[in-house]
Every structure is written in C-alpha cells, then in structure tokens.
Amino acid sequence: MTKPFQKIGKKRGVVGVIFRDERLLIIRRSLTVPAPGKLCLPGGTIEKGETEEFALVREMQEELAIDVTPVRLCWRSITPWGTLLSWWLSELDPDVLPVANPEEVAEVHWMTSGQIKMQRNMLPSLPQFVEAIQSGEIDVGVPF
Numbered sequence: 001m002t003k004p005f006q007k008i009g010k011k012r013g014v015v016g017v018i019f020r021d022e023r024l025l026i027i028r029r030s031l032t033v034p035a036p037g038k039l040c041l042p043g044g045t046i047e048k049g050e051t052e053e054f055a056l057v058r059e060m061q062e063e064l065a066i067d068v069t070p071v072r073l074c075w076r077s078i079t080p081w082g083t084l085l086s087w088w089l090s091e092l093d094p095d096v097l098p099v100a101n102p103e104e105v106a107e108v109h110w111m112t113s114g115q116i117k118m119q120r121n122m123l124p125s126l127p128q129f130v131e132a133i134q135s136g137e138i139d140v141g142v143p144f
C-alpha cells in the first residue's frame, strides 16, 4: 500500500498529532511562510533520505523546540496542491511547554474539537482531520 501512494506526488510532508488533556496542539503559521497566519498542526517537508519519523522529530524541534516520540501513523492525506501528508500520533512529556520559533510559528494553542470548529483561518486539512476523527475514520486513542 505504501509504494503506490509514494509514487503519486513528489513532495511529502509530515504532521505531528499531539494531545494533552483531550486538546490538540495547534499552531498559527507565521506571516513569513506559505499560508501565512493559518492555523494547522505543526509539521513540514520530509527531506530527501529522511524517514517520516526522523522528519517529524526534526520539524517539532525546529518549530516548537520539543522532543516528541512518534507513536504511530494515524492518517494520510493529500493537499489540493499535491503534497502527500503523513499524520503521526506523537507523545510529548506532560510538563514540557512548546516554544514557538517565530520564523515559522506565530502562536501555539491547545484546542478542543469545539474550539477548532469555531476557527475561520485554517488550512483546509485541519477541519477535515477533526471530522475524520469524529466519524471514526481515524483512531487517535483519546476522546476528541
């Protein structure tokens, strides 16, 4: 299953799915990156030769200065512009506070699904992800 999927497009990205107290870690993208000011999950491009897990750990360090542990792939999606995204459920120590790297991240939030649904300025994949959890398509292991 993995092989044909990887052949569809050239650019691949990884997204970190991190829960704390039934809230999801959400970032607002900085004003200097593509899709400026949009809410989404932390993540970024998988560089040549990287595994998904390695790229995930690197991106979480770069954007939020956190050490996450990838647990399992929970979803795959494709953006309207053809980027293949792998969504990794990940663990973060409960007492660690993510710190935004202002070059990439403007704000950090822990949001309930209800709070996410009230937002307007999001990448389209964020409400799609929440809907897929709530329809049972995605299992994230916590109530959401």
Ligand SMILES: Nc1nc2c([nH]c(=O)n2[C@H]2C[C@H](O)[C@@H](COP(=O)(O)OP(=O)(O)OP(=O)(O)O)O2)c(=O)[nH]1
Binding pocket: 013, 014, 015, 033, 034, 040, 041, 042, 043, 044, 045, 079, 083, 085, 123, 124, 125, 126
């Ligand atoms: N980080 C992130 N990217 C997402 C999400 N949903 C979504 O469609 N994308 C898309 C936007 C980009 O095409 C791709 C990765 O975006 P990005 O801006 O974070 O990464 P980038 O290509 O700038 O790479 P990098 O500089 O961070 O390594 O995935 C999401 O929830 N989080």
